[in-house]
Amino acid sequence: xxxxxxxxxxxxxxxxxxxxxxxxxxxxxxxxxxxxxxxxxxxxxxxxxxxxxxxxxxxxxxxxxxxxxxxxxxxxxxxxxxxxxxxxxxxxxxxxxxxxxxxxxxxxxxxxxxxxxxxxxxxxxxxxxxxxxxxxxxxxxxxxxxxxxxxxxxxxxxxxxxxxxxxxxxxxxxxxxxxxxxxxxxxxxxxxxxxxxxxxxxxxxxxxxxxxxxxxxxxxxxxxxxxxxxxxxxxxxxxxxxxxxxxxxxxxxxxxxxxxxxxxxxxxxxxxxxxxxxxxxxxxxxxxxxxxxxxxxxxxxxxxxxxxxxxxxxxxxxxxxxxxxxxxxxxxxxxxxxxxxxxxxxxxxxxxxxxxxxxxxxxxxxxxxxxxxxxxxxxxxxxxxxxxxxxxxxxxxxxxxxxxxxxxxxxxxxxxxxxxxxxxxxxxxxxxxxxxxxxxxxxxxxxxxxxxxxxxxxxxxxxxxxxxxxxxxxxxxxxxxxxxxxxxxxxxxxxxxxxxxxxxxxxxxxxxxxxxxxxxxxxxxxxxxxxxxxxxxxxxxxxxxxxxxxxx
Numbered sequence: 043x044x045x046x047x048x049x050x051x052x053x054x055x056x057x058x059x060x061x062x063x064x065x066x067x068x069x070x071x072x073x074x075x076x077x078x079x080x081x082x083x084x085x086x087x088x089x090x091x092x093x094x095x096x097x098x099x100x101x102x103x104x105x106x107x108x109x110x111x112x113x114x115x116x117x118x119x120x121x122x123x124x125x126x127x128x129x130x131x132x133x134x135x136x137x138x139x140x141x142x143x144x145x146x147x148x149x150x151x152x153x154x155x156x157x158x159x160x161x162x163x164x165x166x167x168x169x170x171x172x173x174x175x176x177x178x179x180x181x182x183x184x185x186x187x188x189x190x191x192x193x194x195x196x197x198x199x200x201x202x203x204x205x206x207x208x209x210x211x212x213x214x215x216x217x218x219x220x221x222x223x224x225x226x227x228x229x230x231x232x233x234x235x236x237x238x239x240x241x242x243x244x245x246x247x248x249x250x251x252x253x254x255x256x257x258x259x260x261x262x263x264x265x266x267x268x269x270x271x272x273x274x275x276x277x278x279x280x281x282x283x284x285x286x287x288x289x290x291x292x293x294x295x296x297x298x299x300x301x302x303x304x305x306x307x308x309x310x311x312x313x314x315x316x317x318x319x320x321x322x323x324x325x326x327x328x329x330x331x332x333x334x335x336x337x338x339x340x341x342x343x344x345x346x347x348x349x350x351x352x353x354x355x356x357x358x359x360x361x362x363x364x365x366x367x368x369x370x371x372x373x374x375x376x377x378x379x380x381x382x383x384x385x386x387x388x389x390x391x392x393x394x395x396x397x398x399x400x401x402x403x404x405x406x407x408x409x410x411x412x413x414x415x416x417x418x419x420x421x422x423x424x425x426x427x428x429x430x431x432x433x434x435x436x437x438x439x440x441x442x443x444x445x446x447x448x449x450x451x452x453x454x455x456x457x458x459x460x461x462x463x464x465x466x467x468x469x470x471x472x473x474x475x476x477x478x479x480x481x482x483x484x485x486x487x488x489x490x491x492x493x494x495x496x497x498x499x500x501x502x503x504x505x506x507x508x509x510x511x512x513x514x515x516x517x518x519x520x521x522x523x524x525x526x527x528x529x530x531x532x533x534x535x536x537x538x539x540x541x542x543x544x545x546x547x548x549x550x551x552x553x554x555x556x557x558x559x560x561x562x563x564x565x566x567x568x569x570x571x572x573x574x575x576x577x578x579x580x581x582x583x584x585x586x587x588x589x590x591x592x593x594x
Contacts, residue, residue, distance in 0.1 A: 076122040079104040081562075081591055084114040086129035087570060091136050091540050091555040095533060103562040106344075106590035110558055132585065133570045135536065136555050137293025137563035138503040139543035142433055142452050142493030144219075145297040145321065146304055148286065149279025150271065151497045155184030157214060158497075161191060163198045170203075170212065181269055182207070185215040185497065187223070190360055190464045197246060200225050200254025213264060218498050220358035221257045224264050229254065231267040238263060242381040244363075258357040258379050276307055277316075284319045288594040290502050291565040291584040294320040294553065296493065296543075298402070298433060299352040301326055302334065312345040318589050320345050320563070322547045324352035324402050327382070332390055340398050344561070344590075347547060350400035352433075353390070354381040356410035359436065359461065359468055364407035367439065371470040378407050388417055395421040395428075400548075402431040402452065408439045408476065415445040422448060429546060431491070437469065437477045446486035450546050453480055453490055455509035455530075456499040462515075462524040474525075480510065481528040490530075491546035492538035503539055507571065508579040510535040516580060532572050562591035 084100040090111060100117035102110050110117060155173040160166045166187050174182055189195050203212050203225035211228035215221070224234075229252060232238075236247045243260030246253045256263060271279070287295060300308075300323050311317035323346065325331050332351060341348035357363020357379050362370055365378035387403075394401045401418070405411045411432065418430050426448065435451045458478035466474045476482075484490045494506050508514075510530045513523035523529055530538065544554025553561050566585040569578060587594045 076120060077102075079109065079121045079123045080106075081125040081127060082117055082121055082123045083127045083129055083134070083564075084117060085131060086134040086566075087131055088134045088556060089136075089536065089572060090557060091537060092557050098556070101556060101562075103591040106562055106592075108556060108558050108560055108562050111556055129566060133567045133572075134556070134564055135567065135571065136540040136553070137565055137587065137589065138291045138539050139294040139296070139491075139547075139554065140287075140292050140493045140496070140503065140506075141296050141491035141538075141543040141546055142298050142454055143295050143496045143501075144299065144498075145283050145287070145295045145319070146276065146279055146300065147219075148497045148501065149281070149283035150275075151185060152282045153183075153275070153279065155182065155214070156186055157184050158186035158217065159191075160187055161193075163187075163189075163192060163194070163202075166198070166214065167202055167206065170214070171206065174207075174210070180210065182210060182212045183215070183268075184213075185219075186217050187214060188217040188360060195464075197221070197253060197255045198223050199248075200229075200252070203254070211264075211268075213268065215261075216358075216361055218358040218360055220363050221255055221361040222261050222264070224254045224256065226252075226254070228264050232263040234263050241383065242379055244379065257361055258354075258363045258381055273307065276304060277311065280308065280311060280317055284317060286501055287319060288587045288589075289584065290504075291567075291587055292319075292501075292503060293563040293565070293587065293589050294322060294544075294547075294549075296322040296324065296547065298324050298404075298495075299326040300324065302331060305346075305348060309341075309343070309346050312343065318345070318592075318594060320347075320553070320561075320589070322347045322350075322549070324350045327351055327353045327390070332393065336393065336397050336399065347549065349398060349548065350402050350431075351390075351394060353387065353401065353403040355387070355403050355405040355414050356381055356407050359406050359465065362468065364437065365409040365413075366407045366437070366469075366473075367409040367412065368473075370468055371473075372467045378409070380410070380413075384413065387413075388421075391417050391421045395425065400428065400430055402433055404433045406434050406436045408437045408442070408473065411435060411438050412442055415442055415449060418449050419445055429548065431546060434495075435483055437473065438479060438483070440476055443476075443479075443482050443486045446483055449487065451480075451483040451487055451490050452493065452546060453483065454493050454495040454499065455480065455506050455513075455535075456494060458513060458524060459509045459515050460499060462520070478525065479528045480530055484530065484534060489542040489545060490534075490538050491543040492535065493543075502580070504571075504580050504582045506539065507532075507535045508576070510538065512576050512579070518577065536571070562588060564588050 081103040088098040100114040102121040212225040214223045244257040246255040356365035431450045431452045541554035544550045568583045
């Protein structure tokens with residue numbers, strides 16, 4: 043009992059019994075013990091990202107969840123803990139959610155040749171030589187080249203690889219994953235010839251000879267015969283990807299396309315405690331996978347959510363595989379590729395519409411977006427809040443934006459700042475106006491989910507935020523921003539990386555904001571992402587990342 047309470051009791055002794063009873067209640071409140079919790083964070087500049095976008099100073103954590111959010115004084119008065127974290131005024135936001143990425147593929151990237159940022163085909167070859175001189179692998183895989191970054195912007199040719207690696211199969215994937223360059227040793231694995239055909243793909247032939255470039259579904263002609271990674275390879279890849287993501291403040295990743303074996307491995311690693319990253323797994327489309335998971339039903343744990351299928355409508359704009367409604371401006375004889383047969387796509391959409399599963403479809407070109415939107419709206423007629431997603435929604439005809447009213451746009455802002463140098467060449471001055479139109483998509487649906495599409499783009503969510511808001515590259519080009527009218531505000535961008543991304547996963551009641559009852563997933567930043575000079579956004583560092591209240 044503190045001195046004030048003793049003083050009150052002493053003064054009450056001559057008073058009547060009723061008054062004594064009243065002050066007994068006061069005494070009880072004076073001596074009431076604080077609630078013990080697992081951790082308390084105080085003195086923070088906290089953006090809660092709740093419905094009102096409120097700010098706070100502190101919160102208490104118990105059993106991996108926030109139990110109260112408020113002022114530092116209020117939290118310290120009500121709670122006690124052996125773990126008191128003084129944020130010292132630093133900015134705290136909910137853990138970032140990458141709404142579209144390739145988590146497992148990111149980890150595998152550590153085991154392949156990194157070709158990102160190469161400025162010529164000669165540089166690509168040099169990196170392959172350096173890798174192979176060091177690793178001496180029986181098969182060599184690389185990823186990240188983009189001919190649009192080279193002075194010679196045509197697709198590469200395999201001749202130099204054939205000369206340098208006559209017996210070692212080489213497969214080098216374009217940055218977007220929608221084309222590969224193979225040497226002859228790799229093509230021989232699949233017995234690829236100039237007459238090879240595959241629906242939804244293309245074998246590039248020039249002057250009657252194979253160039254080694256295989257686009258979209260044609261990649262399978264070689265990759266089907268490529269050595270499969272072992273279970274240990276996958277485990278190492280997942281753990282490597284987890285470290286990279288935690289370092290950058292990601293606490294949930296939406297892996298846009300996983301097979302059953304990989305999903306079950308992720309689940310087992312999460313159950314054992316080795317993998318702490320929360321994963322929203324999109325099941326890669328195959329008839330077998332749809333049959334299995336529709337029969338099994340959705341899967342939900344605190345760390346894993348399996349309730350969506352990933353489909354492909356078309357390819358990528360950079361490799362001219364995106365399906366357009368009119369020919370490419372820079373290649374009038376070409377309109378792109380429809381990767382999934384329409385009958386197959388529509389039939390599966392009907393089946394999934396009758397389940398609890400979500401349908402998430404890659405659509406880049408305006409024709410692909412049109413087809414997907416028409417199918418979605420048809421099969422979802424009368425079914426609201428299904429949150430079916432279009433992944434990328436990259437080029438949309440102006441008359442089609444209204445069809446996004448009941449379809450969730452899942453977008454990757456860094457695609458705009460990566461593609462802006464050549465996108466208008468592909469699309470022309472009019473069609474480009476409906477490309478990377480993030481504000482129009484937001485206005486149509488009311489929310490957008492933001493991701494990176496790593497390893498196609500860099501992992502950093504700060505680059506996502508910067509591209510969404512500023513719409514410039516890291517050299518601050520172009521002045522004023524690329525089609526700035528379709529940029530997002532900082533508040534919209536932060537929501538897209540947290541609560542709106544959670545909503546796109548049907549997880550808004552458990553994560554995405556700092557509120558009582560939700561998982562204590564949060565990050566501490568070295569700068570205030572909401573007020574720092576826009577040119578400093580890409581340089582923001584994550585001081586600490588917490589998942590379920592535990593530092594990672």
